[in-house]
Amino acid sequence: MTGYWLLLWPLLCAAASAEVVVIVPEGAELGQLSRVEVRDIYLGLRRDTAGGVTVRPYGSGDEKVQHQFAGRVLVMSPVAYKAHWARMVFAGNGRPPRILAGDEVAVLAGQQPLPLLYVDLQAIPVGWRVVYGTTVGGE
Amino acid sequence: MRAWFWLIGLGWPLLAQAAIVEDERWALSSFGTLGVSHFSEQDADFVRYRSRQGQGPGNSRDYAFWLDSVVGVQLDYRLGEQLHLAVQGVYQQQPDGEPGADLTLGLLRWEVNPALELRLGRMQAIEFIDGETWLVNYANIWARPPAEVYFATQIPYRDGIALRTQQQVGDWWLFWHLGWVRTRDADFAYGQSSPSGTTDLEGPEGRLQVVVDGWLWHMAVTYHKRSLYSPTLEPLIQAIALIDPVLAASVNPDRELMPVYDIGTRWQSERWLMQVEGSYRDSETVTPSSYAAYLTLGYYPMPQTLLYGTAATINTFQTLDAGNSPAAPLLEQAYRALDGDRWSMSIGVRHALGDNLMGRLQLDYVVPDQGSNGLYQNQSADYPQADPPPALLWSVNVDFLF
Numbered sequence: 100m101t102g103y104w105l106l107l108w109p110l111l112c113a114a115a116s117a118e119v120v121v122i123v124p125e126g127a128e129l130g131q132l133s134r135v136e137v138r139d140i141y142l143g144l145r146r147d148t149a150g151g152v153t154v155r156p157y158g159s160g161d162e163k164v165q166h167q168f169a170g171r172v173l174v175m176s177p178v179a180y181k182a183h184w185a186r187m188v189f190a191g192n193g194r195p196p197r198i199l200a201g202d203e204v205a206v207l208a209g210q211q212p213l214p215l216l217y218v219d220l221q222a223i224p225v226g227w228r229v230v231y232g233t234t235v236g237g238e
Numbered sequence: 239m240r241a242w243f244w245l246i247g248l249g250w251p252l253l254a255q256a257a258i259v260e261d262e263r264w265a266l267s268s269f270g271t272l273g274v275s276h277f278s279e280q281d282a283d284f285v286r287y288r289s290r291q292g293q294g295p296g297n298s299r300d301y302a303f304w305l306d307s308v309v310g311v312q313l314d315y316r317l318g319e320q321l322h323l324a325v326q327g328v329y330q331q332q333p334d335g336e337p338g339a340d341l342t343l344g345l346l347r348w349e350v351n352p353a354l355e356l357r358l359g360r361m362q363a364i365e366f367i368d369g370e371t372w373l374v375n376y377a378n379i380w381a382r383p384p385a386e387v388y389f390a391t392q393i394p395y396r397d398g399i400a401l402r403t404q405q406q407v408g409d410w411w412l413f414w415h416l417g418w419v420r421t422r423d424a425d426f427a428y429g430q431s432s433p434s435g436t437t438d439l440e441g442p443e444g445r446l447q448v449v450v451d452g453w454l455w456h457m458a459v460t461y462h463k464r465s466l467y468s469p470t471l472e473p474l475i476q477a478i479a480l481i482d483p484v485l486a487a488s489v490n491p492d493r494e495l496m497p498v499y500d501i502g503t504r505w506q507s508e509r510w511l512m513q514v515e516g517s518y519r520d521s522e523t524v525t526p527s528s529y530a531a532y533l534t535l536g537y538y539p540m541p542q543t544l545l546y547g548t549a550a551t552i553n554t555f556q557t558l559d560a561g562n563s564p565a566a567p568l569l570e571q572a573y574r575a576l577d578g579d580r581w582s583m584s585i586g587v588r589h590a591l592g593d594n595l596m597g598r599l600q601l602d603y604v605v606p607d608q609g610s611n612g613l614y615q616n617q618s619a620d621y622p623q624a625d626p627p628p629a630l631l632w633s634v635n636v637d638f639l640f
Contacts, residue, residue, distance in 0.1 A: 185377035190370035
């Protein structure tokens with residue numbers, strides 16, 4: 100049974116593929132981020148970028164995008180990502196990035212700390228720009 | 239009380255889609271496990287951790303509910319941009335074998351700046367990689383941390399003050415923890431659990447964790463003085479004192495310095511994980527010194543499924559030589575009673591059943607050494623300590639977060 104899933108796994112990945120990018124509001128004074136910076140921010144290791152800009156990360160409500168983000172940017176399984184944040188929360192080390200409902204994105208644009216959000220490349224909201232993505236200057 | 243547990247345990251996961259209740263200032267979150275286990279050794283109980291759990295499957299009962307079952311609730315409250323409060327309570331089996339509530343976290347956290355924070359209050363064990371989430375089974379690889387290593391600490395939480403700093407060196411993150419803690423009169427299951435004792439600890443502790451792309455490196459030392467008061471142990475110490483008062487004073491675990499050193503690493507990729515950890519506990523009283531280690535390998539055949547295996551071992555050795563003391567045989571008797579040497583192999587599979595729900599099946603094969611109590615509790619008079627047989631533990635658990 101395991102072998103069966105192993106054979107199908109690349110096909111399942113391809114079928115579920117989405118180009119994930121990380122975005123900020125267009126007016127934000129923030130340059131491109133590296134994958135390591137994005138990963139460290141989403142794992143709660145840091146709250147600011149290498150350039151010293153304090154950010155607040157948010158998660159996508161789209162499960163397919165969540166899985167792509169975990170696999171390609173964080174390089175871990177979605178379950179391992181959830182387990183990581185369970186360890187952080189219940190050791191008193193803070194809260195995981197809040198998952199956004201679709202209509203909340205517009206409200207975030209003017210907020211401080213600077214909101215950081217990952218989305219499907221095809222679904223970048225108006226007024227936001229990409230700071231990390233595999234086709235837009237990422238690692 | 240048990241009905242309350244079932245209501246929480248079974249009812250809340252059904253509402254788990256609502257996940258965590260939170261707003262910008264506060265959050266209420268919870269974790270738990272509902273499990274049942276069976277142990278093939280009928281003359282002793284398998285326990286999750288020997289100091290805090292009085293009974294398990296085996297001698298006390300064929301199937302045990304409380305080996306891994308637990309419910310924890312945590313409230314996080316942001317008192318300002320830099321001040322945070324976290325309070326966590328759990329409902330789990332107590333040293334007397336009955337379920338009860340514990341306050342496992344009660345922490346005021348002051349973020350002086352992004353790289354420095356001060357913690358005050360009740361904190362969890364920092365010596366092990368997963369010591370701070372000992373009971374959060376959803377977060378851990380296995381059904382329970384390998385007892386061979388984790389048994390070295392008797393009290394998984396303590397009160398005190400700690401300084402935490404973090405530094406970035408290239409792509410490396412260094413996380414330091416320096417603290418001073420104490421705990422008084424913590425209940426303690428001791429050998430045959432019915433006469434539970436109490437234990438105190440006090441002293442400094444430190445930890446360095448290094449995080450670099452996919453790796454976590456962990457080094458920790460706790461330099462605690464510990465006391466143990468047990469109705470089982472005290473008559474033995476008194477008996478030694480009648481023969482050799484000097485020896486009795488030196489082996490009595492009263493404010494004994496008992497350092498624990500631990501080192502380990504965890505590596506994970508999208509498909510694989512590896513965790514290895516070793517510890518050494520140094521003691522010069524009737525509590526034997528011990529060294530222990532485990533290796534865990536895991537593989538995700540699918541994103542929601544983890545297959546894992548663990549090999550673990552513990553060895554104790556006596557650091558105290560009673561020499562020609564006429565009380566030496568009594569001391570030897572104490573060491574024999576406390577000998578917990580064993581090795582074990584575990585295999586398991588866990589699968590995400592829902593957004594915050596994880597099903598798990600784990601099989602443990604436990605082989606105590608000759609003369610070992612196997613780290614078990616409640617051995618019957620028929621327990622063959624001279625040559626204990628291997629035993630199998632089956633566990634079926636559902637872990638959840640909400």
